[in-house]
Amino acid sequence: MHIVAVLALDRVVPFDLATPIEVFSRTLLPSGRPGYEVRICGASPEVDTGAFTLRPPFGLGGLDDADTIIVPGRDANPPVPAEVLDALRRAAARGARIASICSGAFIFAETGLLDGLRATTHWVGAAELARRHPAIDVDPDVLYVDNGQFLTSAGAAAGLDLCLYLIRRDHGSAVAADAARLSVMPLEREGGQAQFIVHDQPPTPRGSALEPVLAWMEENCAKELTLEDVAAYAGMSTRTLNRRFREQTGTTPLQWLLRIRVRRAQHLLEATAYPVDRIAGEAGFGSPTAFRERFKRVVGTSPHAYRASFR
Template structure:
């Protein structure tokens, strides 16, 4: 199998973190993780030496690299108030039209918007620029409360570290949850973070890590998804009052217990559909949805597809369904 070609946009002054994220997830030797090979090329509107932040320079190809790539990534943008140049937006539109997956990480979503690729599509960006994004791209279906959105091969993410979440989701969509989990483990990061950007907007940080018992409780709940877990059950496991637990849970996850449990059960159902031949009725019981009808309803609402269709698409590690991270 030939390597999947990825074109990553570089520009003067780009953050080295944003520039490095696609390579961290997709680059290097990931054979042990089961990830097929990817080749990354950095490109720029003007080929040659591009100086990033702190004076670090890289050699970039021209935008013709986008015409040869299966995945095109805009990892950020220098000025969200300024429109991207026509040569760049034209290259992005052409890449999308020929079937490439086009990704805008963090402020890179503004470049996809300038290219008209977000019109009528779900999209997100860093919460700090949500008002500007809404004004500049009123035809986009803006989702300010999620970490990433994949809508028909046009992918956008929230800021900074959410870029890693988004790139891991690219792996999950192309090669399945098991491969994405192994890559995440290698990077020492969660394979899928529940909640959305709300958990990062002016949320208080506990003074002492020992004051927050939630990490243990969340793992405890994940091991018991088949059981009828309730707010009171989790609060009791955390040795907290219902009121205190509700507040701590919101601070830690950015969402409610009910939404968190639904997202965890859905993620577990996805894993079982990809890695086992269990009947859908059995999977619904195993993950705590109770009935196949309930499982199908959650799949349709959150993923826009049916469990059987998801299994056909993902058990072979190919295809991708429109996917959105859990909402806050």
């Protein structure tokens, strides 16, 4: 039988720990037999989750013959014990499949096994993962990434998406669909993690000469503003305006304006029943088609799907 070992370390996130235990342990094959044997493996006899203390039935030796190893996230990402990293490397060398949930990617990354590969984690920690491990191509927009032997997923519910995906890989869509129904979860969710990211503007230094310009742009974002319009309000040439924006915000005036418009559109989709075409105009997009294309590019899903999820 396929053995799934779930790694439990101090400060493990209980949700991330419980998700693979529940999903895999309740998966049944068409014959009625269990699809998986699930083990909880700890680096110590007792694991402090913060909310409670856990006594894993297996130590790290439980990873030695596991077919799949799940690495849940941890709060605050404390140092990873060397013996844990060694156990994961040994498992990888013999061909075990390893998958992380949420900030478990930080543990996974410490092994070096993700170097040169694409990976993801919770969008809040994506930039930090990329900073700590520049050899990893961190994608903050997706729900999970499959590199074959090594997989990573975004935060919380994305761990459930990953588990269902693994079941489908192992046993086919029918078994995975049954597991999804038990979890009251679609087998595949539309869009990626990008739709959950809060698209704030880059910080502007307090007292910056651009502050009144940025406020004016936000107030007037529904109008057809051009670079020349913004430069005229700022009392600068377009070249100087672009340079100041780059220096103080890290982006261009028009990119800043587009982000303001997308953010306003998100608010209108969440808080009103306006038709999408009206929201396109209220947010300052030239046409509904341009709005839909830009929204999909930034948020990762369509305006209709976003509204269905968040209104």
